[in-house]
Amino acid sequence: MSEDTHSITQILQEWRSGSKDAAARLMELVYRELHGMASREMRRERGEHTLQTTALVHEVYLRLCGAETIQWNDRTHFFAVAAQQLRRVLVDHARRARSEKRGGGNIAATLFDSDGVVWHFDERLLAVDEALSRLETLDARAAKVIELRFFGGLTENEAAEALDISLATLKRDWDFARSWLATQLA
Secondary structure (H helix, E strand, C coil): CCHHHHHHHHHHHHHHCCCCCHHHHHHHHHHHHHHHHHHHHHHHCCCCCCCCHHHHHHHHHHHHHCCCCCCCCCHHHHHHHHHHHHHHHHHHHHHHHHHCCCCCCCCCCCCCCCCCCCCCCCHHHHHHHHHHHHHHHHCHHHHHHHHHHHHCCCCHHHHHHHHCCCHHHHHHHHHHHHHHHHHHHC
């Protein structure tokens, strides 16, 4: 176990035990990786949007800090949950944008009530989310593999570890889920 992984796991255990400053110390260790996850997702979005990666990271982190009922296991578990929250933040904003009746596809939605950040809606994100939700009813583990790899940017080994499955099983689920989603999104 690397020193970074050990530190994160130790801080998560402290946080779970009620340490008040553990969340702040955790942020120092994971901020760069969370920013990388958010940055990868933002590169997939339309180029003309103005949602800032940093604002997305902060929203994800606020959701993670508010999730007091999570029994954090380790670094991998933390980033798996972070990937799920990243997906939820993006989808929540896309849904909010879709509910607006005007704007012809470029609908303004704020990330925070007072930040003034404008996010241009992209229908593809909602289509992926809806297809992924349908896949969850068919094969929940395969849907989780897509979420971890696509939204979380986890490697095959990290995703397999997070799901407690073999690498071969992960690859089978990944191949199945990708082809199923391609069929649904075609």
